Amino acid sequence: MARKPKSEPLRFVVKKFGNSTLFRWPSPGPWFSSLRRFHQRCAMRSAFGLWLSALGILPSPAAEADASSTNGLPQPVPGWRMELLLTAPQLRHPSVVCTAPDGRIFVAEDPMDISLPRASLPEGRILCLHPEGRVTVFAEKLFAVFGMQYLEGKLYVLHNPRFSVFIDADTHGTNRTELLEQTNPEPWALNWNDHVPSNFRLGMGGFFYVAVGDKGLFGAVDRNGKRVDLHGGGVVRIRPDGTGLEVFCHGVRNILDVAITTEDELFTYDNTDEHEWMGRLTHMVDGGFYGYPFDFIPRRPYTLWMLADYGPGAATGALAYTDDALPSEFHDNLFLADFGQRNIRRVILERANGTFREVRNELLFPDPPPDFRPVGIHETADGR
Structure with missing residues (x-):
């Protein structure tokens, strides 16, 4: 079996009001591979706002901070770095x-949900950024596209x-x-x-x-x-062939992503209702019922419960890190994107009987700028 590249950045999309950017978020630390060290040495901006790697000398932390401050990029905690890949006008409303x-x-x-007159218009598109x-x-x-996965061409x-599949023809589907x-x-209700x-x-x-x-499914018929x-x-x-449609679990509010660990454990990060149901990290199990909207105040004995409550925000992406490019302490960590809190949260879990408990969590951006709004997160296998 071919070995994967030893450096694997996380990608996430940041949505701004009236502007948009796509960032590459490289893996932590400068010492895991020469490939990533080369790639991270410095960046220069093209005429279209795309940040590309360029040969240079790894800047000092102070120089990095000055450069990032000048460019308006959010500053991650030590050991993590950011690279801007795409911005407006090439990318709008990700x-x-x-x-x-x-x-x-x-x-x-x-x-459709930002700048067009009706949310029901089929005016969405998918851009492909080539290496x-x-x-x-x-x-x-x-x-409106809210889910994408690439599998076997x-x-x-x-x-x-609609739930559609395209054959990959490199530049287009x-x-x-x-x-x-x-x-x-009517998914665009209201x-x-x-x-x-x-x-x-x-x-x-x-x-x-x-x-x-929680608009749910109605009249969904598989193949x-x-x-x-x-x-x-x-x-x-x-x-993937469009068969076998079934409910796995229910009773949550507004989850936008599913994180799956190496042991096939599922976790979601749910959105607040601005009252008693806040930004919840939850272990999702087959047949589980989690109580929203009528059976969680007070908590009922027949409902399952959350792992952690991260307060008000706007939960978006969720990722479990399942590869081996990072050190072992990152294995099966969760990375949670929050549009409202303007941050990415790393969560470390451990088993607790039939479920899990949080060991600790950390926000990866201590002082994010007001227009830093992550809406999605995904790892890559290109080693850059």
């Missing part, structure tokens, strides 16, 4: 990000009410096939694509696990003709 094994990055745009810096339009005329795209014709008859089926991850059993907000309805938020799963 919603979710994923990567391919060859180093390409896919990022979706959702102008050499070229940007192509992979797919367009989509509904195909890009799977959840753009409610071809042979679009619908896995689900409808997740919800003229807003929110609280909808969102991002999904592949589990070791061959299912995609899909985060679903074998099986209908599934979900009242409220939860997790559903479906095979």
Whole structure:
């Protein structure tokens, strides 16, 4: 088996009001591989706002701080670095990000919820950022894209009410096939694509696990003709061929992503209702019921409970680090993106009987700027 590159950055999308950026967030520390040290030495900005690697001398921490301050980049905690890959006008209104094994990055745009007159318009698109810096339009005329995963030469795209798959033709997608014709008859209710089926991850059993907000599923029929309805938020799963659709667990509010560990344990980061249900990290189990909206005040004995409460915010992306490019202490750590708190939170867990407990957590940006708004997070396998 070919060995993976020994440096694996995390990618995440930051959404700004009226502006947008795509960052590469390299792995911690400068000593894990010469490939990453070379890549991180310095960066220069192109005419389109794309940051590219350039040969140079690794700047001192003070020089790095000065440069980042000048460029307006958020400053991570020591041991982590940031690189700007794409910004407006090339990228506007990003919603979710994923990567391919060859180093390409896919990022979706959702102008319908920001700058267009109706949230129901199929005016979304997916941009493909190639390793050499070229940007192509992979797919367009989509509904609001909130879920993407790349698997075996195909890009799977959840753009409610459709769940589609494209064959990868490098610069663009071809042979679009619908896995689900409808997740919800009106996902843009109240003229807003929110609280909808969102991002999904592949589990070791061959299912995609899909985060679903509390608009739920109604009239979703898989390719074998099986209908599934979900009242409220939860997790559903479906095979990549569009069969096997079923509810995995339910009773949450507005989750946008699913983090899956090396042991196939699922975790979600839920959005606050501004009252008693705050930003919750939860261990999701098969058949679990978590109490939202009617059975969590007071907590009922027949509901499952959260692992941690991180207060008010706007939970977006969730990632479990499952590779071996980072030191062992990062194995199966969770990285949680929060649009409202303007931060990425690293969470370290340990087993506690049949579930888990938080050992500790840390925010990776001590003083984020007001327009730093992460909406998605994904690791890459290109070693840069």
